[in-house]
Amino acid sequence: MSILVDENTTFIVQGITGREAVNLTRECLDYGKGAKIVGGVTPGRRGRDVHGVPVFDTVAQAVEHHGGPIDGSVVTVPPAFTKDAVFEALENAIKLVVIVTERIPRGDVAQMVELAREREARIIGPNCLGVIVPDVIKMGGIGGPARDAAKSYSPGPVGVISRSGGMTTEMSSTLTAAGLGQSTAVSIGGDAIIGSSYAELMPLFEADPETEAIVIYTEPGGRMEAELARWVTEHHSRLPIVAFMAGRFMDEMPGMSFGHAGTIVEGKEDTATEKIARLAEAGIVVAEEISQIPAIVAEQIAERAGAAS
Amino acid sequence: MRFYEYESRAIVAKAGIPVTKHGFAKTALEAREIAEEIAGPVVIKSQVLTGGRMKAGGVQFAETPDEAARQAEHVLALEINGHMPRGVLVDSRAAVKHEYYAGVVWDGIRKQPVMLFSDMGGIDIEEVAEQHPDHVARGHFSTLRPFSDWQAKQVIASLGISGTELNRLTPILARLARLFLEYDMTLAEINPLSQLEDGAFVALDAHMDMENEARPRQQELLRELGVGDEETRQAREATPFELAGEEVDAQDHRGVAGNVTEFDGNLGLVIGAGGGSLTLFDAVRAHGGRPANYCEIGGNPSVRKACGLAKLVLQKPGVDRIAVMMSIVSNTRVDIVARGVIKACIELGYDPAEKIAIFRIPGAWEEEGFKILAKYGVDYADRSVSLDGAAARAVEKVGTG
Numbered sequence: 262m263s264i265l266v267d268e269n270t271t272f273i274v275q276g277i278t279g280r281e282a283v284n285l286t287r288e289c290l291d292y293g294k295g296a297k298i299v300g301g302v303t304p305g306r307r308g309r310d311v312h313g314v315p316v317f318d319t320v321a322q323a324v325e326h327h328g329g330p331i332d333g334s335v336v337t338v339p340p341a342f343t344k345d346a347v348f349e350a351l352e353n354a355i356k357l358v359v360i361v362t363e364r365i366p367r368g369d370v371a372q373m374v375e376l377a378r379e380r381e382a383r384i385i386g387p388n389c390l391g392v393i394v395p396d397v398i399k400m401g402g403i404g405g406p407a408r409d410a411a412k413s414y415s416p417g418p419v420g421v422i423s424r425s426g427g428m429t430t431e432m433s434s435t436l437t438a439a440g441l442g443q444s445t446a447v448s449i450g451g452d453a454i455i456g457s458s459y460a461e462l463m464p465l466f467e468a469d470p471e472t473e474a475i476v477i478y479t480e481p482g483g484r485m486e487a488e489l490a491r492w493v494t495e496h497h498s499r500l501p502i503v504a505f506m507a508g509r510f511m512d513e514m515p516g517m518s519f520g521h522a523g524t525i526v527e528g529k530e531d532t533a534t535e536k537i538a539r540l541a542e543a544g545i546v547v548a549e550e551i552s553q554i555p556a557i558v559a560e561q562i563a564e565r566a567g568a569a570s
Numbered sequence: 571m572r573f574y575e576y577e578s579r580a581i582v583a584k585a586g587i588p589v590t591k592h593g594f595a596k597t598a599l600e601a602r603e604i605a606e607e608i609a610g611p612v613v614i615k616s617q618v619l620t621g622g623r624m625k626a627g628g629v630q631f632a633e634t635p636d637e638a639a640r641q642a643e644h645v646l647a648l649e650i651n652g653h654m655p656r657g658v659l660v661d662s663r664a665a666v667k668h669e670y671y672a673g674v675v676w677d678g679i680r681k682q683p684v685m686l687f688s689d690m691g692g693i694d695i696e697e698v699a700e701q702h703p704d705h706v707a708r709g710h711f712s713t714l715r716p717f718s719d720w721q722a723k724q725v726i727a728s729l730g731i732s733g734t735e736l737n738r739l740t741p742i743l744a745r746l747a748r749l750f751l752e753y754d755m756t757l758a759e760i761n762p763l764s765q766l767e768d769g770a771f772v773a774l775d776a777h778m779d780m781e782n783e784a785r786p787r788q789q790e791l792l793r794e795l796g797v798g799d800e801e802t803r804q805a806r807e808a809t810p811f812e813l814a815g816e817e818v819d820a821q822d823h824r825g826v827a828g829n830v831t832e833f834d835g836n837l838g839l840v841i842g843a844g845g846g847s848l849t850l851f852d853a854v855r856a857h858g859g860r861p862a863n864y865c866e867i868g869g870n871p872s873v874r875k876a877c878g879l880a881k882l883v884l885q886k887p888g889v890d891r892i893a894v895m896m897s898i899v900s901n902t903r904v905d906i907v908a909r910g911v912i913k914a915c916i917e918l919g920y921d922p923a924e925k926i927a928i929f930r931i932p933g934a935w936e937e938e939g940f941k942i943l944a945k946y947g948v949d950y951a952d953r954s955v956s957l958d959g960a961a962a963r964a965v966e967k968v969g970t971g
Contacts, residue, residue, distance in 0.1 A: 340783070341786075364783045366781050366784040367781055368751055371682060374681045375682070375713055375714045402900065404900055405899070405934050406934065409933060409934055413953075423845070425844055425846070426844075427843045427846050427868070427900075480845065505849075507845055508851075509852045510852055517806075519829075519831070519847070519851075520844040550956065550958040
């Protein structure tokens, strides 16, 4: 099992004729059981194809060609056009939108999220690399070309959630090397406002029987970790969580942003120190180094199994 | 991107929120002219992008235009927290009856903007929220539907405010909420929002922050305010080293090799990408290393760009060696970064094997990259060496002292 996507998931790529999107399409088609990319959209390019995927002018044409609802879309259009593209996907009944584009102003993201809520759809990102179910499907650039993704990701019991796309792969690779595979890894994006936070993905992992533990990568800035800590405490989650916090040096530099747009420390609650304390209070183990994560995860899984029997 | 107070006042005034008669002066002479026009007691306020100007003596009072000129001269020469003022704001001194607070910020958890309103203005809102939570009212609002005035009214009325006050405050908070969205602000704050003796309300101080990502589409407002593209308005001014980093990044549009921040250590860093850079910078420090800089490379930069960044870091005074490290790459090519950093060493007359303390970038095209590194005798590591382990190896070579 997995969350968000599985081998039957159909999706389109909006902005499919862009250089990065062409690569991303190839990677997804090649990976695992082969993604079911049922179309691509670039206005004015109807009739072309990208690695065999037909290109349309509108999402509606792609849906019509497919002959039924399409599950998802990967949006890779420039920031000034992203909101329009996401609205188009949502209004054509697409329920999972992965936004790769970065540098989108928060006002636009808030509008996309609000419309997604009204349409009972989910947004992942923006500024993310997407979702991967090891050996099955990847939706987005996560892990890179199929051959490289196969080196880093393997199937198993760990759900991975990360604010950094690159670190999703770094942590999964470390888990894989230690014999701990991943149920699903999600790059949620590095911006201040994102479609799906840790706490919003937890119920999905909680409901996935294959997932036995969660590993998260986190950074200073925002209140998402406090939200997760609250969720874990309130829901008595069955899943142990191991966190890694990067950017500890930023605590000495308030008002400056490093790494991702969302990392700016605006208040005391945004600092690494404060977040580590919040996570620890909720029973979430914060690893000092990434290389320690597999051993902690294995120990936590064994502990919970022992407590359950 | 933070605005100066005089710009923030112009923004609220443009949105139809009343302000006192004021002017911006860059010289004592200009300050005198503004004071003459105001024809009454004035306040001289330093225009700096930092807090604590009251404590530092950056706010002075004057009864006459002569005194205003003298005070302006003093404030213009006063450095506050390392910042020299851009000018002074000469403001009429108003007889204030009561001070309120009005603000709008983003709530990243609800993913909506939130209005904040308090009848205890003039002090830091976080302090009020902590000590007098019943004096702070909040109200989230939609970004999809047009803002409607009742939403502002409901927030203000929830504090028990009624009568003329409620009816005069409502349009002010409503206009603040609208300008927050229209101008892509991340913070729009009027503090204090003052009620004068005659009952009128004015914004006596305003603080605005615009989202950097929105600058391209806010050109009209920025032009109107005279804010050029070169003004980054970061928490501290960019150093020449950091500006040189931006130039490297602007060489071509392929990938990123920039976001340079200067530190004063001996280990030059060529690191990436976003999260990887944060992790690696922490790791170097955790092992007692002293980074010479922070930076980010990623998104598949060209050889030229990787070379330019490496050269910049290598030439920084005090740098002994560089560490080239990234989290596993999928888009950026290992061989391209390897060629770039080796080229940088050679062109500067260094032996890459000597100058590159460690090269740890696993991922796309790693076989090709490792072959090049081996040829030049550079110490490299694949994914079996953790980010932390690579950082430790680099620090060991340059020393912690």
